[in-house]
Amino acid sequence: MDTSDELRFDRIGDGGSKRLRRQLSRLLGMTSAQASRVASEALAPLGAAKAHFVVLAVLDEAGPASQAALADRARVYRSDLVAVLNELSEGGWIVRAPDPDDKRRNTITITDAGRARLAEIEAVLDGVNDRIMAPLSEAERAQLFSLLGRVNAHLASSAGGASPAP
Numbered sequence: 001m002d003t004s005d006e007l008r009f010d011r012i013g014d015g016g017s018k019r020l021r022r023q024l025s026r027l028l029g030m031t032s033a034q035a036s037r038v039a040s041e042a043l044a045p046l047g048a049a050k051a052h053f054v055v056l057a058v059l060d061e062a063g064p065a066s067q068a069a070l071a072d073r074a075r076v077y078r079s080d081l082v083a084v085l086n087e088l089s090e091g092g093w094i095v096r097a098p099d100p101d102d103k104r105r106n107t108i109t110i111t112d113a114g115r116a117r118l119a120e121i122e123a124v125l126d127g128v129n130d131r132i133m134a135p136l137s138e139a140e141r142a143q144l145f146s147l148l149g150r151v152n153a154h155l156a157s158s159a160g161g162a163s164p165a166p
Contacts (some may be wrong), residue, residue: 035128035132036050038131038132039065039128040126040166041096042124042125042127042128042131043121043124043125046120046121046124047085047118048117048121048124050125051074051076051080051084052084052087052088052093052117052121053121053122053125054074054075055070055074055076055081055084055085055088055094055117055120056088056093056094056114056115056117056121057118057122058070058073058074059094059108059109059110059114060110060114060115060118064107064108064109064110065107065108066099066105066106066107067081067082067085067105067106067108068105068110085108088114091113091117092111092113093106093110093111093113093114093116093117093118094108094109094110094111095111096111096115096135097109105139121144136158
């Protein structure tokens with residue numbers, strides 16, 4: 001399932017299945033896969049990845065962090081974060097330095113070059129957002145973010161067996 005046509009929700013089978021068209025998780029999954037593909041293709045010429053943006057944005061907004069704290073803040077798996085940090089370090093976009101309070105761990109800090117890289121990646125992703133949401137008006141774009149934010153918050157609050165909010 002890696003071609004655009006295979007990810008089209010409106011072309012399920014021969015003419016579409018009403019059952020499948022009613023499954024929000026399927027629509028969101030297919031839309032997410034397409035949006036990820038568009039973002040990855042747009043970032044490829046920069047040699048950047050979406051995880052680079054996430055890590056740099058978190059460091060820029062929240063400040064230096066240990067690797068464990070950064071993984072939690074950025075919501076990147078700790079095992080995946082190592083590779084991302086290696087790439088960002090090689091580019092000079094972050095610095096790893098011993099934590100002054102605990103020499104056993106490193107503190108990760110964004111550099112000035114990292115802030116410039118963040119701006120470069122963000123500009124590309126702004127274009128990606130425009131491409132993805134091209135069929136929507138500004139009001140519809142704001143509404144989409146609001147609605148998806150509410151659904152995401154609801155699912156997050158009901159995760160782990162908690163009762164969903166009424």
